[in-house]
Amino acid sequence: MNAFATLLPGTASLLSLRTTALQESTLQETRSLESFLATVERKAFRIAQIALRHEDDALDAVQEAMLRLVRHYARRPAAEWAPLFYRILENCVRDVQRRRSVRARVMAWLPFTGADDDDAADPLEQAADASPLPPAQVQADETLRALEAALAELPARQRQAFLLRNFEGLDVAATAQAMGCTEGSVKTHYFRALQTLRARLGEYWT
Numbered sequence: 401m402n403a404f405a406t407l408l409p410g411t412a413s414l415l416s417l418r419t420t421a422l423q424e425s426t427l428q429e430t431r432s433l434e435s436f437l438a439t440v441e442r443k444a445f446r447i448a449q450i451a452l453r454h455e456d457d458a459l460d461a462v463q464e465a466m467l468r469l470v471r472h473y474a475r476r477p478a479a480e481w482a483p484l485f486y487r488i489l490e491n492c493v494r495d496v497q498r499r500r501s502v503r504a505r506v507m508a509w510l511p512f513t514g515a516d517d518d519d520a521a522d523p524l525e526q527a528a529d530a531s532p533l534p535p536a537q538v539q540a541d542e543t544l545r546a547l548e549a550a551l552a553e554l555p556a557r558q559r560q561a562f563l564l565r566n567f568e569g570l571d572v573a574a575t576a577q578a579m580g581c582t583e584g585s586v587k588t589h590y591f592r593a594l595q596t597l598r599a600r601l602g603e604y605w606t
Contacts, residue, residue, distance in 0.1 A: 433474060436481050437466055444489055447563045450551050451493045461496050465489040483577035490560055550600045554593055561589035
């Protein structure tokens with residue numbers, strides 16, 4: 401699928417995340433870590449964004465995962481960084497989701513304060529550009545939205561197995577290490593994810 405080929409945050413935003421994380425590493429470690437983080441940052445953001453459906457939350461999760469990797473595993477062999485990083489990222493995503501749940505429960509008890517009518521946005525100013533998009537772009541956008549919606553509805557472990565195997569390209573053993581489970585479990589989660597996605601995406605599936 402080419403649906404993952406979509407706009408991500410600018411290079412400056414991702415570079416800022418990487419720079420912040422690397423500030424905690426030694427000079428000797430920095431070069432290897434920087435190369436690794438530069439390789440995974442955009443894919444990691446996409447994985448977090450699909451799970452969280454919010455760009456800022458996804459950036460926060462990726463930055464926290466980078467920081468934890470640098471703080472705790474910088475001296476581990478470089479070959480171990482990828483599965484460790486994606487396991488940390490999944491934990492960071494769950495942390496964000498837990499914070500959201502707590503915030504939602506708190507906000508439910510607070511009185512609602514609506515914006516003044518004078519502050520309401522002018523619908524004409526928010527109107528989309530009426531110029532038509534090329535058919536190929538329209539199709540790509542539709543495919544991406546369908547894929548993201550289907551992925552968001554998968555159970556977390558199935559989504560993680562699918563993204564790590566297809567998007568990051570980890571093999572079964574590395575995926576199992578990243579997920580903290582057996583290779584058999586990875587195969588099961590991945591197979592079930594494929595079945596569900598094929599059923600839901602229908603004409604979009606290639």
